[in-house]
Amino acid sequence: MSGDEKKPKPSTPEGARTGALDASRLDGASIDEIADFATEEIPTQEARRLETRDDGEEPWTDEVTEPGEARPSVLPELDDDPPTQQVEIDVTPKRYEMLDSLGVVGMGEVLRVRDRELDRVVCMTLLHPRFSMSPRSMTRFREGVLLGAGLQHPAIPPVYDAGMLPDGRMYYTTIEGQGATLSALAGVEAPVRRRVGWVARVAEAVAYAHDRGVVHGWLGPAVVRVGEPGRVMVHGWGFRPSTTERAFTAPELRGGQATEPSAVTDVFALGAVLFFVLTGRAPATAGDPVPPSAAGGAADDRLDAICLGAMSARAAERPATAGDLLGAIAAWIEGS
Numbered sequence: 001m002s003g004d005e006k007k008p009k010p011s012t013p014e015g016a017r018t019g020a021l022d023a024s025r026l027d028g029a030s031i032d033e034i035a036d037f038a039t040e041e042i043p044t045q046e047a048r049r050l051e052t053r054d055d056g057e058e059p060w061t062d063e064v065t066e067p068g069e070a071r072p073s074v075l076p077e078l079d080d081d082p083p084t085q086q087v088e089i090d091v092t093p094k095r096y097e098m099l100d101s102l103g104v105v106g107m108g109e110v111l112r113v114r115d116r117e118l119d120r121v122v123c124m125t126l127l128h129p130r131f132s133m134s135p136r137s138m139t140r141f142r143e144g145v146l147l148g149a150g151l152q153h154p155a156i157p158p159v160y161d162a163g164m165l166p167d168g169r170m171y172y173t174t175i176e177g178q179g180a181t182l183s184a185l186a187g188v189e190a191p192v193r194r195r196v197g198w199v200a201r202v203a204e205a206v207a208y209a210h211d212r213g214v215v216h217g218w219l220g221p222a223v224v225r226v227g228e229p230g231r232v233m234v235h236g237w238g239f240r241p242s243t244t245e246r247a248f249t250a251p252e253l254r255g256g257q258a259t260e261p262s263a264v265t266d267v268f269a270l271g272a273v274l275f276f277v278l279t280g281r282a283p284a285t286a287g288d289p290v291p292p293s294a295a296g297g298a299a300d301d302r303l304d305a306i307c308l309g310a311m312s313a314r315a316a317e318r319p320a321t322a323g324d325l326l327g328a329i330a331a332w333i334e335g336s
Contacts, residue, residue, distance in 0.1 A: 096124060096173075106239045107131055107141055112176065115160075122160060122173045132169045144238030145172045147214060155205035155232050177235070179227030182273065186221070186280045192298045193336050194230070195277040200329045201232035203270050207322040209237070210263050217261030219269035220248035221276050247282035248272040251313050254285070264315045267325055271310025271318070274329070278303065283311060302332050 108125040131137035162172040223236040250265035252258040278297035291304035
């Protein structure tokens with residue numbers, strides 16, 4: 001070969017990634033089409049690399065490795081602190097204006113944005129960059145969005161919009177969180193009947209979801225917001241948080257006897273939330289549950305019995321459904 005003769009460029013293997021995702025052709029696409037596009041465009045080899053931990057440990061899994069072990073998170077640990085840099089959300093068309101970054105929750109970065117088309121402030125959840133190149137994570141995110149969109153209840157946040165940003169990250173928008181979480185209201189004085197009414201509203205939303213075959217899985221005071229005038233919203237449908245509150249997790253999940261949440265684990269969590277609003281503290285995780293009145297809560301014998309029944313260590317002894325628990329709570333409210 002002569003010195004001035006150029007060597008041919010090596011060809012790019014078919015399917016190899018040569019740059020950022022070209023999301024420009026997805027304007028107006030459905031979330032199903034977006035998920036299909038992302039799965040097709042990202043090579044399996046890259047996805048496998050991104051789903052393997054950098055420290056050489058095994059990839060994250062849903063399986064419990066040994067009986068009795070606490071169930072490992074299906075997600076890697078994320079930073080508890082909000083992101084230090086604002087995220088550029090240059091959606092085409094430029095529908096959303098960035099206002100605030102609210103932090104990292106589970107698989108998503110949560111932003112407060114203004115919807116320019118409808119002139120209202122909404123909450124946007126973006127698939128975290130750590131997961132945005134993984135087809136498995138994108139599929140999980142899509143399924144969570146569709147699950148939430150299929151629930152139409154006044155106490156369940158509605159999904160307004162969903163799509164993909166130019167950088168390839170999936171997002172969805174929902175109602176802006178109003179009021180305070182039950183966690184923040186722990187030390188606030190409120191009549192017992194009103195506090196029990198908050199839990200009744202949560203149980204109503206969960207019962208509605210159960211009737212449609214949907215389990216929440218991660219109920220706790222941190223995912224329940226109470227606004228004015230007494231409006232209750234249950235967040236977190238379809239998305240497991242990066243950390244869960246052990247005191248509100250059913251014993252069979254904590255101990256590994258059950259590997260997936262179910263209706264009866266949601267019932268346990270509802271009983272634990274009721275205990276929390278009555279006492280201002282989380283129930284103990286060791287030993288048999290104690291009644292709220294024994295923990296300084298303003299509860300009578302009937303409320304004690306409702307709480308203890310829902311928090312039974314034996315799943316078969318709990319109310320069978322959230323609807324059954326709701327009936328007992330509603331009867332107490334009517335008779336109080």
